[in-house]
Amino acid sequence: MSGRLTGKVALITGAARGQGRTHAVRLAREGADIIAVDLPGAIDTVPYPLATKDDLEETVRQVEALGRRIVTHPADVRVLADLRAAVDAGVTELGRLDIVVANAGILTMGTDTAKAFLDVVNVNLVGVLNTVTAAEPHLPDGSSIVLTGSTAALLVGTVDRGGAGGLGYAHAKRQVARLGHDLSRVFASRRIRVNVVHPTNVRSGMMDNDFMYHAFRPDLPEPAREDMIPALVDKSPMGVPWLEPSEISEAVLYFACDESRWVTGQQLKLDGGQLGPVSDAGVPA
Numbered sequence: 001m002s003g004r005l006t007g008k009v010a011l012i013t014g015a016a017r018g019q020g021r022t023h024a025v026r027l028a029r030e031g032a033d034i035i036a037v038d039l040p041g042a043i044d045t046v047p048y049p050l051a052t053k054d055d056l057e058e059t060v061r062q063v064e065a066l067g068r069r070i071v072t073h074p075a076d077v078r079v080l081a082d083l084r085a086a087v088d089a090g091v092t093e094l095g096r097l098d099i100v101v102a103n104a105g106i107l108t109m110g111t112d113t114a115k116a117f118l119d120v121v122n123v124n125l126v127g128v129l130n131t132v133t134a135a136e137p138h139l140p141d142g143s144s145i146v147l148t149g150s151t152a153a154l155l156v157g158t159v160d161r162g163g164a165g166g167l168g169y170a171h172a173k174r175q176v177a178r179l180g181h182d183l184s185r186v187f188a189s190r191r192i193r194v195n196v197v198h199p200t201n202v203r204s205g206m207m208d209n210d211f212m213y214h215a216f217r218p219d220l221p222e223p224a225r226e227d228m229i230p231a232l233v234d235k236s237p238m239g240v241p242w243l244e245p246s247e248i249s250e251a252v253l254y255f256a257c258d259e260s261r262w263v264t265g266q267q268l269k270l271d272g273g274q275l276g277p278v279s280d281a282g283v284p285a
């Protein structure tokens, strides 16, 4: 099936690389035009490089290769005024807005300072709220909002043990889960759906970097990607080290398109078995 999003426009934050890029490409393949937002520059508590201008240009190239339109607007999701300007400009250029994917995120795990906690909460939680705030005036009834949480953040004793930065990541993502639930009630009367995807480890710039190699293999002086893989597999009940970004995009597509028009307030955990086995909560007796 294709053309499920023909005539629709999607706003995607963090669209320069990783999941944001594959979300843009997947939605474009179904006919959507894209407003792509990403951050120019760095955040000093993030222990790996964020996306570059070239990354954003590569997203543009891949979307345009599908014959879809894409406009890019550099903006920091922490700055509501900039985000509003970016979204307003994108909507003027592409004519409408039907889908919001609040995907931009950072991980400041391992940095044990208050600033690391505050930076990650400001991007991963306040940035999500800002994205919805900037988009809301443009959204017609029946549109779709998808937020990005995290499986690890829902588990106690994983990322929340990674210093103040890791705790901030867990805090922000748990609040995003709650936000998705409560916003779904707020928007229900307009038939605007709000759902949350919670990925387990994903092979993107956030995981596939020197900092993570060292975090998962502290026993090695110069660990590489291949050294980290067994450690990831070891922690996965299904034996999967990480998912591909495009696998998360399939879930985003489901929530973006009309097949899910009566589905809202859901927390879809793409967890590789990470959560299911640890609890019977919510399972009928």
Ligand SMILES: NC(=O)c1ccc[n+]([C@@H]2O[C@H](COP(=O)([O-])OP(=O)(O)OC[C@H]3O[C@@H](n4cnc5c(N)ncnc54)[C@H](O)[C@@H]3O)[C@@H](O)[C@H]2O)c1
Pocket (backbone or CB within 6 Å): 013, 014, 015, 016, 017, 018, 019, 020, 037, 038, 039, 050, 051, 052, 075, 076, 077, 078, 103, 104, 105, 106, 123, 124, 127, 148, 149, 150, 151, 152, 198, 199, 200, 201, 202, 203, 204, 205, 206, 207, 245
């Ligand atoms: N990679 C994983 O293992 C994993 C697991 C669970 C959840 N997530 C979440 O998935 C989402 C996407 O991450 P990813 O895996 O593609 O990582 P990534 O680092 O490749 O992509 C994140 C993107 O967000 C952008 N960004 C960061 N701060 C921003 C800001 N202030 N304003 C605008 N853009 C900003 C980055 O430049 C980058 O392009 C994030 O919310 C992340 O927390 C990732």
